[in-house]
Amino acid sequence: MCTAPRIWRRVRYVGRERVSEPPFVARVSLTDGERLGALTLGRSVTFSTRRDGWLALRATEAVMRRRPQPVDLVPPGGDTPTRAVTLNGFDLFNHPFPIRRAGRLLLLQGSEREPWRDKWVVEVDPYGTGEPRRLFPLDWRTPARHLFGGPGVEVGGDLVHAGAVHDGAGLLPGNAFVVRRSLTDGAPRWEFAADHPATAVDGDEDMVYVAYSSGELVALNTLDGAVRWRQHLTVDGQPVVPLSLELTAADRLLIGTVDGRILDCSVAP
Incomplete structure (x- = not known):
């Protein structure tokens, strides 16, 4: 059965007071939406996934962003972390790095x-005993720039990821990539340079799809990054902003939108 993890936070009322309960991570069936299991957490987290089902749950408390944060490792199909490692502090702009189809x-x-x-x-090796292993700097240029993290996908043994260059004046034209x-x-x-932040990335060895906060969807040749096509998304003539992508077949793309819809779209080769 195909499953996907989701982070939830319940809100309830005690009298007239609005109370947020501790967040939890749930595994949800992609067949019928049934919740298959849940892990209750005492803190907010973001998660990274591996193709075989391992999850890394990273704490995101803003008050702790200058301090080391725990990362809990949850095995495939499990609801209990088997071990934890520590990473340096997390913040919303610098450290998001959701990589799809990662090994x-x-x-x-x-x-x-x-x-x-x-x-x-x-x-992070879930079977290891040591700390996270450095692979390479986020910036590939010299001198190094201040880059923000972003979504990505593993294709053909390589990493395709998005991000943006930090500038004190805000996001400048061409500073998203x-x-x-x-x-x-x-x-x-x-x-590939862009003017707006990417909200989602998915693809295969032929095509990479990138969704942007501007509402644009761009298809890039996976081999050389050339633009195959690009368009702004609309539903019944109204613009929509894509937040998530799922390539379900070579010519089918599921697109989650900011207004809560899921669009099942055919895509040109």
Whole structure:
């Protein structure tokens, strides 16, 4: 059975007071939406996934962003962490790194005192006993820039991921990017620049699809990053903003939108 993890937080009322209960991670059947299991947490988390079903649940408390944070490792189909590792602090802009179809648990880690600086792509081994292993710096250029993390997908043994260049004036035109990199040393194969942050990435060895906060969907050739096509999404003539992508077949794409809909779309080769 195909499943997907989701993070939930219940809200209830005690008298007139609105109370948020502790969040929990649930495994949900992709066949009928049935909840198959849940892990109750004492903190907010973001998660990274591995193709075989392993989850890495990383704490995201804003008040702790300068301090080391626990990462709980949950086995495939399980509801209880088997071990935990520690990463330096997390924040909303610098460290999100949801990688689809990954053969490893990949996360971003910065320096100990200033976690938003000197970020590296690291691997967490659920069967190991050591700390996360550094793979390569998030930035592939010299001198290094301040890059924000973003969504990505593993294709053909490489990593295709999005992000943005931090600038004090805000996101400047051309400062958002998608890049294909070697998972061995981080060397870039190609780069694609954009003006808006990417909200989701998915693809296969032929095509990579990138959704943007502007409402645009772009299809890139996986081999060289060339644009195959691009368009702004509309439903009944009204613009919609895509937040998630799932490539279900070579010509079918599920698109989750900001207004809560899931669009089942055919895509051109």
